[in-house]
Amino acid sequence: MSSLPRRFSMQSVRLCLLPALSLGILVSTTDATDKQVAPSRPDIIYILADDLGFSDLGCFGSEISTPHLDRLATEGIRMNQFYNASKCEPTRASIMSGHYWPVTGLGVQRGATIGEVMRTAGYATFALGKWHLNANPTNRGFDRFFGHLSGASAFFPPISDSFRLDKKPFKTKDPEFYVTDAVTDYALQFIKESKAANPEKPYFMYLAYNSPHNPLQAPRADIEKYKGTYLKGWEAVRQERYERMQAIGILGAEAKLSAHPSNLPRWDSLSTAQKQLEDLRMAVYAGMIDNLDQNVGRLLSSLTQHGLDDNLLVIFMSDNGGSPYSRTDAVMLEKNTLPGDPGSNWEIGMGWANVSNTPFRLYKRNQHEGGISTPFIAWWPRHITNQNEINSQPAHIIDLLPTFMELAGADYKDAGKGKALPPLPGKSLLPIFKGETREPHASLYFQLFDHRAIRSGDWKLTAVDGKAWELYNLAQDRSETTDLSSEYPERVQQLSENWETWWSEANGKAYNPKRNPTPAAHLRDDRSGGAFYTPTALPNHLK
Secondary structure, three states: OEOOOOHHHHHHHHHHHHHHHHOOOOOOOOOOOOOOOOOOOOEEEEEEEOOOOOOOOHHHOOOOOOHHHHHHHHHOEEEEEEEOOOOHHHHHHHHHHOOOHHHHOOOOOOOOOHHHHHHHOOOEEEEEEEOOOOOOHHHOOOOEEEEEOOOOOOOOOOOOOOEEEOOEEEOOOOOOOOHHHHHHHHHHHHHHHHHHHOOOOOEEEEEEOOOOOOOOOOOHHHHHOOOOHHHHOHHHHHHHHHHHHHHHOOOOOOOOOOOOOOOOOOHHHOOHHHHHHHHHHHHHHHHHHHHHHHHHHHHHHHHHHOOOOOOEEEEEEEOOOOOOOOOOHHHHHHOOOOOOOOOOOOOOHHHHHHHHOOOOOOOOOOOOHHHHEEEEEEEOOOOOOOOOEEEOOOEEHHHHHHHHHHHHOOOHHHHHOOOOOOOOOOOOOHHHHOOOOOOOOOOEEEEEOOEEEEEEOOEEEEEOOOOOOEEEEOOOOOOOOOOOOOOOHHHHHHHHHHHHHHHHHHHOOOOOOOOOOOOHHHOOOOOOOOOOOOOOOOOHHHO
16 A cells, blocks of 8 residues: 655655756666667656536636646647547547547557557656556556546545555545645656656656546635636626637637527526535636646646756647536435535536537537537747647647657557557647648547547538537538538538448447437437436535
8 A cells, every 4th residue: 555745745856856866866777668868859748637628728718717727828839629539538548549549449458558659769658647548557658657547536535446656556544635736746756756867868747637527626725716706607607718719819700609508507597506506516616627727837847946847848638528417416415515525526517518618519428529629738848939829720639649759759660569550540740839731631530429520621520419410611610500411411421421431440340329329318419309407506504
């Protein structure tokens, strides 16, 4: 059993880092995978947030305070057409493997991982936070791991039984323990130990924070900062975000504010008690994002203080859109626990998920823009010269591994250990980082449950809840408000055939939407047939 060094003990970690480096401590290694390290190869920190929507950062239009990520955005670049795979597991499978998830399988059942590729190229490799894939990260190419193997965990003790420090079970009863803080503590510790042992060896860090995924839990001060902010209602907050996004250039005129979902009640129809609980729910969610930003700032501040950011690439994004669920409300009220309380398990709910994904339609799991669009930030001082650019070239998580491989000088075949690996479908992002126009993907593909999509150029074909295809021209209608399928049946047919071919080749069999349908309680069509959202009222005895 391992226990966490208390947060104040990280001060000693930070203090010992600089002397170790200034003394020029070098430890030789017999690791057969080490290669001669070129000084131009950057250290890489890839940060993945969990269930954070497209508009949830200040630099993407939010009212939530995220000054540290905002700084990375203004000193780096933002991409406003970057896609994930709409849910935790498929996104992680694609990130880790460089493939669409049906090719590699959930959990990365086939192919090499990003850890294996980068370690073979001579990088130290660290994984932190939420894993949610097969095996232990230390068995899939990562030198060190701190986090949980499961898909979710409480943020305060008692935490998930799947927490590990490397391979050892990790438990804590420390009342000051908070998962996001602990993940940052260990991130700093791993970097410190690696640079003390070999300052010239670059590292790749997969920093997968679990925030702001449920359970909605945050330090009390971070919650109090936002209480009352959301009593104005989800329509008003969404409109304000949309206007800020237009003002700062995240959205162009083609991105209209999508219509209010037919299965979401208007704010004015809620009772006072319902509004109070919804305000608290969103205040906790905002506090979690605020705290996440604080931790990103703490991490980078420490690296800057010790001169470890001169050749550092940081990428930030989210694994999917905001999540519309509120499955645990009744159980939580029976236990007399409110959003934010230790031991609670509240979710954000449809109203605020609709705000989170402004201006788009639908949510986590869906293949409409609200489910697959992520805020994307890349920061690399002196290497990204087009600072503060908002880039609109479409890109996808399959592009990450080719990018990291180009930076590391990695050979994908090396990581196969003699096994044939399928060719990677992605394209390096480095031309975009250099201010160039990259050769676009011919098509990008999406699928989860009975939701699916294909994007080819400006055209996107998508379907929700196993229903008929919808067709959109994203150059004119990024928010997917006007279905053009009846006007362009030939285009629908061609794109549909392309998607079916991709699925059959990737999955080894023809697509059958009835094989894995969305349960009735999870139907999300915002125009007809979606499950209706009923806000929960705050009981008098808990006010």
